[in-house]
Amino acid sequence: MKRRLLPAILAALAILLVSVAQRGTAQAQSTAIPRNGVVCSTSTNGDPTMFDLTATIGYVTMSDGNAIHMWGYANGDWTADAATAAEHYQYPGPILCVNQGDTLTIRLHNMLPEDTSLIFPGQDNVQAGGFPSQPVFISGAMTSLAPVASAASGSGGNVTAGGTMEYSFLASEPGTYIYESGTNAGVQVQMGMFGTIIVRPSNAGFGYTYDIGSGDETQVAYAYNRADSAYNPAHENVEILSEIDPFMHQAYEADFINWMSTGEHNPQAFDMQGYVARYFLINGRSFPDTLADNLVPWLPNQPYSALVHIHAKSASDPYPALVRYVGAGTQDYPFHPHGNDSLVIGRDGRALVNASGADLSTYKFSIPVGPGQTWDITFDWQDDNNYSASNPIPVTVPQTANLTVGPYWSGSPYLGSSGALPPGGEGYSQCGEYYHIAHNHALQQMTSWGGITLSGQATYTRIDPPTPNSCPQQ
Amino acid sequence: MSKRLSRRGFLKLGLGAAAGAAGAQLFLSSRAGHLSPVAQAATTITPKYYLAGTDGWASFPGTGNTHFYPDPWAPTGKTSYMFGFANVSAYKTADPPVSADVLGFKQKAQSCAPMMYFDENESAVVRLTNLGLAVRPDLVDSHTVHWHGFQNVIPMFDGEPSTSIAVPIGRVFDYSYKPYEPGTYMYHCHFEDTEHVHMGMVGPVVVRPAQNGTAHTHGGKTFTKFAYNDGDGSTGYNREYVIFLSEVWNESHWDDAHIQLPDWTDYKADFYLINGRVYPDTLLPNGAAVGAPTNGVPGDLRDQPYSAVVHCKEGERVLLRLINLGFTKASMTLAGIRMRVVGLDATQLRGKTDADGSYETSTAQVGPGESVDAIFEAPAHSGGAGYDTYLLYNRNIQGISNNGGAGLGGQMTEVRVYSASSNAIPAVQVGPNDLSSLA
Numbered sequence: 026m027k028r029r030l031l032p033a034i035l036a037a038l039a040i041l042l043v044s045v046a047q048r049g050t051a052q053a054q055s056t057a058i059p060r061n062g063v064v065c066s067t068s069t070n071g072d073p074t075m076f077d078l079t080a081t082i083g084y085v086t087m088s089d090g091n092a093i094h095m096w097g098y099a100n101g102d103w104t105a106d107a108a109t110a111a112e113h114y115q116y117p118g119p120i121l122c123v124n125q126g127d128t129l130t131i132r133l134h135n136m137l138p139e140d141t142s143l144i145f146p147g148q149d150n151v152q153a154g155g156f157p158s159q160p161v162f163i164s165g166a167m168t169s170l171a172p173v174a175s176a177a178s179g180s181g182g183n184v185t186a187g188g189t190m191e192y193s194f195l196a197s198e199p200g201t202y203i204y205e206s207g208t209n210a211g212v213q214v215q216m217g218m219f220g221t222i223i224v225r226p227s228n229a230g231f232g233y234t235y236d237i238g239s240g241d242e243t244q245v246a247y248a249y250n251r252a253d254s255a256y257n258p259a260h261e262n263v264e265i266l267s268e269i270d271p272f273m274h275q276a277y278e279a280d281f282i283n284w285m286s287t288g289e290h291n292p293q294a295f296d297m298q299g300y301v302a303r304y305f306l307i308n309g310r311s312f313p314d315t316l317a318d319n320l321v322p323w324l325p326n327q328p329y330s331a332l333v334h335i336h337a338k339s340a341s342d343p344y345p346a347l348v349r350y351v352g353a354g355t356q357d358y359p360f361h362p363h364g365n366d367s368l369v370i371g372r373d374g375r376a377l378v379n380a381s382g383a384d385l386s387t388y389k390f391s392i393p394v395g396p397g398q399t400w401d402i403t404f405d406w407q408d409d410n411n412y413s414a415s416n417p418i419p420v421t422v423p424q425t426a427n428l429t430v431g432p433y434w435s436g437s438p439y440l441g442s443s444g445a446l447p448p449g450g451e452g453y454s455q456c457g458e459y460y461h462i463a464h465n466h467a468l469q470q471m472t473s474w475g476g477i478t479l480s481g482q483a484t485y486t487r488i489d490p491p492t493p494n495s496c497p498q499q
Numbered sequence: 500m501s502k503r504l505s506r507r508g509f510l511k512l513g514l515g516a517a518a519g520a521a522g523a524q525l526f527l528s529s530r531a532g533h534l535s536p537v538a539q540a541a542t543t544i545t546p547k548y549y550l551a552g553t554d555g556w557a558s559f560p561g562t563g564n565t566h567f568y569p570d571p572w573a574p575t576g577k578t579s580y581m582f583g584f585a586n587v588s589a590y591k592t593a594d595p596p597v598s599a600d601v602l603g604f605k606q607k608a609q610s611c612a613p614m615m616y617f618d619e620n621e622s623a624v625v626r627l628t629n630l631g632l633a634v635r636p637d638l639v640d641s642h643t644v645h646w647h648g649f650q651n652v653i654p655m656f657d658g659e660p661s662t663s664i665a666v667p668i669g670r671v672f673d674y675s676y677k678p679y680e681p682g683t684y685m686y687h688c689h690f691e692d693t694e695h696v697h698m699g700m701v702g703p704v705v706v707r708p709a710q711n712g713t714a715h716t717h718g719g720k721t722f723t724k725f726a727y728n729d730g731d732g733s734t735g736y737n738r739e740y741v742i743f744l745s746e747v748w749n750e751s752h753w754d755d756a757h758i759q760l761p762d763w764t765d766y767k768a769d770f771y772l773i774n775g776r777v778y779p780d781t782l783l784p785n786g787a788a789v790g791a792p793t794n795g796v797p798g799d800l801r802d803q804p805y806s807a808v809v810h811c812k813e814g815e816r817v818l819l820r821l822i823n824l825g826f827t828k829a830s831m832t833l834a835g836i837r838m839r840v841v842g843l844d845a846t847q848l849r850g851k852t853d854a855d856g857s858y859e860t861s862t863a864q865v866g867p868g869e870s871v872d873a874i875f876e877a878p879a880h881s882g883g884a885g886y887d888t889y890l891l892y893n894r895n896i897q898g899i900s901n902n903g904g905a906g907l908g909g910q911m912t913e914v915r916v917y918s919a920s921s922n923a924i925p926a927v928q929v930g931p932n933d934l935s936s937l938a
Binding site (some may be wrong): 253301302303357359361363364365366377378379383384385386387388389390391393406407408409410412418419420421422423425427428429430431432433434438439440459460461462466467468469470471472473474475476478479485 | 544645647648656657661662665666670671673674675677679691692693694696697760762764826846850851854856866867868869
């Protein structure tokens with residue numbers, strides 16, 4: 026039942042699943058794409074601070090194999106053809122990175138059956154269509170939180186592009202922000218219409234100068250215009266937390282098919298009183314897809330890895346990783362990375378300081394990322410006890426036959442070492458690296474629809490030995 | 500059987516009941532080796548605590564109004580099937596460790612799990628064995644101890660089974676800890692953790708600061724016990740209480756006893772617990788045997804040993820260690836007394852340059868997997884004999900009902916303030932939560 030409509034809509038749109046290589050060309054990445062960590066989208070129009078985003082449908086795959094009809098954004102202007110737009114759909118929306126002081130401009134093109142718009146919580150003086158962005162009223166009733174790109178039209182199985190709206194604002198403060206739909210938002214945001222904006226600091230000494238090709242792990246970047254917000258730009262991550270009710274998406278899928286042929290669209294195709302989230306996602310993926318690399322070909326519309334890959338802290342790896350958590354769902358997600366506390370250094374695009382600017386950063390083991398919030402944390406790990414074969418752990422380890430051994434266990438307690446594994450084990454460890462899980466501690470949200478456990482909001486932190494090491498290069 | 504796990508097999512690994520059973524059996528049959536000799540932990544190591552993972556039953560008094568509650572298979576006086584840790588620390592020197600005495604704790608899981616206290620920089624071992632599940636012999640789940648919040652832990656002692664190791668039935672493993680950071684933590688089994696945590700394998704763990712024993716004066720009063728190494732006595736206290744929050748969703752507990760599987764995304768708690776009990780049992784003393792009735796049958800509290808009553812004298816400073824291992828955010832309100840939140844997640848609220856981030860509140864929110872250290876000063880006694888009562892409860896109102904029934908229940912308890920001259924409570928607390936065993 027839940028998958029029955031997919032073949033029909035795929036045929037109707039003549040969607041071809043394009044390879045990553047093709048998409049990569051389309052996105053014209055100017056630098057190598059890291060296997061893990063943040064991937065800033067590249068503008069398709071040549072202006073690095075102006076983005077064309079097409080509001081479109083698309084499909085994502087859950088780790089149980091279910092395919093979900095989504096709304097959201099494709100990077101670029103794909104209004105010429107609905108199938109091409111859907112090919113370029115991505116969930117969550119493109120990560121847009123600018124420097125403090127830049128004016129970020131987004132041209133929103135609409136291929137959806139209803140009006141849509143963008144709002145930018147945390148930004149001041151947003152312009153829309155050349156005027157201050159304000160709520161839209163028609164006959165005294167508010168119809169949108171911001172001026173809209175008007176709806177596309179469906180007829181005879183074809184989609185004709187709707188309107189375009191241009192939004193812009195001065196990125197005045199560094200930090201992590203959300204952009205999301207401001208129209209029929211209870212439906213549109215939930216259908217996937219959100220994304221992340223990263224504003225990097227630009228005060229003297231804090232500007233972003235990361236040489237991705239150098240392999241130098243001592244490079245430093247800053248989350249804010251503060252020395253205590255230093256991090257290693259080779260280990261910067263965005264973890265966007267969201268959720269899906271498959272029945273809601275199924276209702277809008279049926280509506281979309283009907284609209285393509287008849288032009289009739291029901292903006293309340295699903296009764297939100299009956300909303301129950303069944304999938305819980307990080308970067309649009311459910312576990313274990315969260316561990317897969319950026320841009321893996323089997324997840325063509327879910328490009329972002331959620332694996333945090335670091336080196337143990339050392340003189341050659343002095344700076345922590347930065348993780349930008351984004352709450353794009355309907356509730357607090359109490360996120361719990363194992364291994365070490367996270368140092369909370371910022372919230373909602375501001376450094377965590379008191380009224381006089383003194384640091385109030387705090388270590389936490391549970392990060393309650395609420396709807397619409399962003400949390401900036403730094404994370405590092407080191408063995409406080411310097412355990413090694415010559416400084417062994419103070420307990421006797423039973424033989425592996427008397428233990429249940431996990432697939433990511435190296436066989437050794439010690440970082441950079443490996444030991445005996447039972448025959449037939451997966452032995453995913455490559456170089457004696459450590460893995461720690463990171464997951465939502467509202468543990469029902471670590472599961473997904475139908476009772477499949479450990480398939481929701483969970484990922485790993487991979488900890489390699491300090492550089493230089495024998496691990497495969499990232 | 501394929502040597503490599505299929506995608507679906509991986510999903511099921513370490514996870515839900517039937518799904519988990521498949522995964523665990525996969526482990527055991529192909530890798531752990533049922534017939535291998537049992538390797539004992541070195542008997543030269545004496546652990547500080549010895550825990551035994553098993554199943555059991557608990558009493559949550561209420562009106563039996565659903566298919567799932569009370570469980571018709573429950574022993575008299577009990578209502579709900581549980582997993583948990585039994586406290587077998589009395590047998591921590593037993594050799595071999597899984598002695599006949601220890602085996603006797605099968606189906607005697609404690610709710611909540613034993614409170615564990617450590618001193619900063621102490622080298623300590625927690626021993627874990629797995630006694631299996633008496634009601635579910637078909638489930639061969641392993642167990643682990645995950646010290647939630649332990650900084651810079653190596654995977655071997657983290658207890659997350661996919662990145663580490665877990666303890667099969669009949670086996671023993673020693674977890675070694677050297678805690679460097681004082682504060683309030685929690686621990687739980689991480690094997691199939693949605694299920695094992697919710698079924699009750701959860702408990703508090705506390706690290707006392709090295710500053711304890713030295714005198715610091717704060718607000719005109721001198722303290723020798725502190726929440727943190729504050730250097731100025733600002734986290735000093737006279738008495739301390741763990742307020743440990745967890746939840747019970749009847750359907751999932753019934754399912755585990757009756758060989759069924761819940762859809763966890765249907766989760767909705769029916770009972771909200773403090774220290775493993777629900778109100779009014781929270782008001783009974785430590786070790787009380789008989790609790791409030793269910794359908795006219797008195798409750799059997801023998802596996803729910805912890806009171807949640809807070810006793811203090813006027814003018815004393817009391818540290819509440821609020822911990823939540825339920826799946827729902829709690830809003831713990833102390834009606835009539837202001838609390839000062841001095842720590843979150845085992846971290847004193849101070850920035851890198853010692854700027855004070857503590858704050859006063861009457862309601863401390865505690866999300867899943869969070870801890871809050873809140874200190875209040877007991878107000879003046881109103882006079883006469885007896886104590887003044889202040890309520891400590893979850894302002895998330897559904898959290899103070901038992902099974903959705905009428906009246907008060909769930910996460911509610913009392914703060915009882917005695918006069919300074921009262922002899923009703925000891926002048927010096929015998930130990931955390933009035934437990935001399937934790938002194």
